[in-house]
Amino acid sequence: MDTNKLNRILDLMKEQEVPQMIISDPMAIFYLTGKKIVPGERLLALYLNINGGHKLVVNKLFPQEKDLGVELVWYDDIEDGVEILSRFVEKGKTIGVDKTWPAKFLLRLQELEPESKFVNGSLIVDAIRKVKNDDEKQLLREASLANDRVMEELIPLTAKGYTEVELNRIVRGLYEKSGHSGVSFDPITAYGKSGADPHHVTDGSKGKRGDSVVLDIGGILNDYCSDMTRTVFLGEVSDKAREVYEIVKEAQQRGIEAAKPGNRWCDVDFACRNYIEEKGYGAYFTHRTGHSIGLEDHEYGDVSAANEEIIKPGQCFSIEPGIYLMEEGIGVRIEDLVLITEDGCEVLNKFPKDLIVVPME
Incomplete structure (x- = not known):
């Protein structure tokens, strides 16, 4: 042992x-x-x-x-x-x-x-x-960087006319091709209204121009899990969707800034949630802000208003606020993993978070 x-x-x-x-x-x-x-x-x-x-x-x-x-x-x-x-x-x-x-x-x-x-x-x-040693930290870094590369390959494919099920299957193939042993959870590849359901079950829907596409994906590399979410748009983006996207992006950044030793896990949730509420969308952020990760995608310890535990160096968790407007068919979530350092946090995902409009053929 x-x-x-x-x-x-x-x-x-x-x-x-x-x-x-x-x-x-x-x-x-x-x-x-x-x-x-x-x-x-x-x-x-x-x-x-x-x-x-x-x-x-x-x-x-x-x-x-x-x-x-x-x-x-x-x-x-x-x-x-x-x-x-x-x-x-x-x-x-x-x-x-x-x-x-x-x-x-x-x-x-x-x-x-x-x-x-x-x-x-x-x-x-x-x-x-929950507190990772140096070897685990490095494995989590490598897993997240590999996940970035999968995301980079995946995003252009969202505008190719695939159904959600087909895109899900493609995601799994990308992980297999890149040396992963599997996915860390069932990938979420959701177009339009499907993306406005935070844990939508992939179906036969296809994306159309103007749709947001929520891509929540993660793989298992050398036994450790990755998990990230990016939201992109097909062909064009409405003013409303752009507004929502920028609010979620700023909320997530505020959460990242709150992720440091001495703060509480709930402080990270509050940093994201309070900003979204301030912008008038509090009722549409319907889940906790994050979860711990390591050998399993969801490990003990969640980033929620109920968790008053003090954050410690070596802990690793997701920060993933979202806004979901079902009636308008807009769903936006942005997620990165953070690794707590002695004085702040290291964001493990390096893939950009600027709004992306994927060209449609």
């Missing part, structure tokens, strides 16, 4: 008086061990104890060829994996468990450990994952 990451988790477990923890999230296990195991419906559990004796309980269907830095405990399909796991648990003591651990496993362990107190251990792991 990664000793530095492990020790940070163990220190936080001690601080929060959680003497032992069961990590079942495959991505959290990958974060610590560097090994991806996708167990399906079977039990996979990394047991951590502040006094040592860590174990990885894994089904024999998933043989491991390399040393993962933790003792492996095997079971097969006719054995009770939770009962085997319970042999290592300290009786009557608090146990941290993942927020996503299936109830069938948790309920069984509660039967076996009726004297123990169970708490959400994910908050500890998530807090550690």
Whole structure:
């Protein structure tokens, strides 16, 4: 296991008086061990104890060829994996468990450990994952720069008459061609009124002259995710759409300026939202301003009015305000990832944000 990451988790477990923890999230296990195991419906559990004796309980269907830095405990399909796991648990003591651990496993362990107190251990792991080390920072930089290049190739294609579904398929091909292992989420390629729906499901619509086109895309490069949004216009842009675009652009810049250590996550949201409200469009900014990112596109920690946590160096999140005018068929969102530094933030996306009108043939 990664000793530095492990020790940070163990220190936080001690601080929060959680003497032992069961990590079942495959991505959290990958974060610590560097090994991806996708167990399906079977039990996979990394047991951590502040006094040592860590174990990885894994089904024999998933043989491991390399040393993962933790003792492996095997079971097969006719054995009770939770009962085997319970042999290592300290009786009557608090146990941290993942927020996503299936109830069938948790309920069984509660039967076996009726004297123990169970708490959400994910908050500890998530807090550690939220602050990136130097290697992770570099991987996030590289992923975002690669995403910029995909966006650059994609934008001219918006005026070629493709449907949203076809354009979505093209985006996936661009990531594959550029060495990504996949997309970090289902790309949003939305024309006109579709773009005025913040999380529109791609359909067979085609763009027409004057449409805004919302392109929300991200890929996975060397296990780390990228995520960015640009909004462009086909052939021409109306005065109203230009006004909305410039408001969103300025709101996003204000959010970027607020993204620095000592401020709260909600301060970034307020910086974007207050400006949009000041311009009369507050009712049309209908989602939070951003989310954390790393090994997964949406990690713990959101940029919203409800999150009063203090921003710390090493954290990475999106800033993506938007205005959505369904009746007028105008949707605009601009998104970049920022990496918090000692005195501000580094914007990981370098692709320009000046308004682009894509020529139509």
